[in-house]
Amino acid sequence: MAEEADPTSVDPDYERHGGFPRFSPADPGPGFGEFVAGMRRLQDLAVSADPDDATWDVAAAKVAELVELLAPSQAGELVGPAGRSLKLPAAGSLLLPPWQITAFGPDGVALDVTFSRYHVGGNNAVHGGVLPLLFDTLFGMTIRAVRRPISRTAFLHVDYRKVTPIDVQLSARGWVREIDGRKTFVNAELRDPDGALLAEANGLMVRLLPHQP
Incomplete structure (x- = not known):
C-alpha cells in the first residue's frame, strides 16, 4: 500500500473529528499471520463441519481456552494488529474476505479478493450482504488513495x-x-477471472465537519 499522506495536510481539522483514530501500520511477528490464517480456516469449518456431539464439546472447550488466553490482551481500536497489518490479506482483519491490493493511487484502488465457505449465503454463492461490506471498505480505501479528507x-x-x-x-x-x-x-465493481461483471456499486462519501465522529 502507498504510504498514507499526513491527514492534516488535506484536512486541518483532522484532530477535531470526535477523536477519529489515526491509522498507523502494524508489523506483528509471524505468529499473528499464522493465527489469522488459522482463524479463517476455522470460520469456514464453523459453518460447514458436522461432527458428532462429543467433537463439538471438545471444540467448544478449545475455543474457551483460546478466549481465556487472549482476553487479558484485549485492546482498543487501532491498537491491536488486526486491520493494520498491511503485509497480510485484508490487513489481518477477519471481518473482511482476504484481499490484496494491486493498485493504490490517484486513479483509485484495485484488489484481488477471494471469498470462501464462510461467506456463502446459499447454493455456494456469496451472500449478497457481504458485497456491500467489501464495497464500503473499498470506498474508504479509495478516499485515502486519492487523498481526500476523512469522510463517512x-x-x-x-x-x-x-x-x-x-x-x-x-x-x-x-x-x-x-x-x-x-x-x-465513488464507484466500484467486482469481476470474475474472465472479466465478467458480478456486481457494481456507487456511493457518496461526505467529509466530516469539525467535532463530527
Whole structure:
C-alpha cells in the first residue's frame, strides 16, 4: 500500500473529528499471520463441519481456552494488529474476505479478493450482504488513495449482475467519479477471472465537519 499522506495536510481539522483514530501500520511477528490464517480456516469449518456431539464439546472447550488466553490482551481500536497489518490479506482483519491490493493511487484502488465457505449465503454463492461490506471498505480505501479528507459513507447502492462464486480469485476496483465540495461520489465493481461483471456499486462519501465522529 502507498504510504498514507499526513491527514492534516488535506484536512486541518483532522484532530477535531470526535477523536477519529489515526491509522498507523502494524508489523506483528509471524505468529499473528499464522493465527489469522488459522482463524479463517476455522470460520469456514464453523459453518460447514458436522461432527458428532462429543467433537463439538471438545471444540467448544478449545475455543474457551483460546478466549481465556487472549482476553487479558484485549485492546482498543487501532491498537491491536488486526486491520493494520498491511503485509497480510485484508490487513489481518477477519471481518473482511482476504484481499490484496494491486493498485493504490490517484486513479483509485484495485484488489484481488477471494471469498470462501464462510461467506456463502446459499447454493455456494456469496451472500449478497457481504458485497456491500467489501464495497464500503473499498470506498474508504479509495478516499485515502486519492487523498481526500476523512469522510463517512452517506449512501451505498449495489447492483448484483451475476452470482458471486467462492474459492475463485476475483478482482475489485474503486474510483472517484465526482467531487463536489465535501461530497465525493465513488464507484466500484467486482469481476470474475474472465472479466465478467458480478456486481457494481456507487456511493457518496461526505467529509466530516469539525467535532463530527
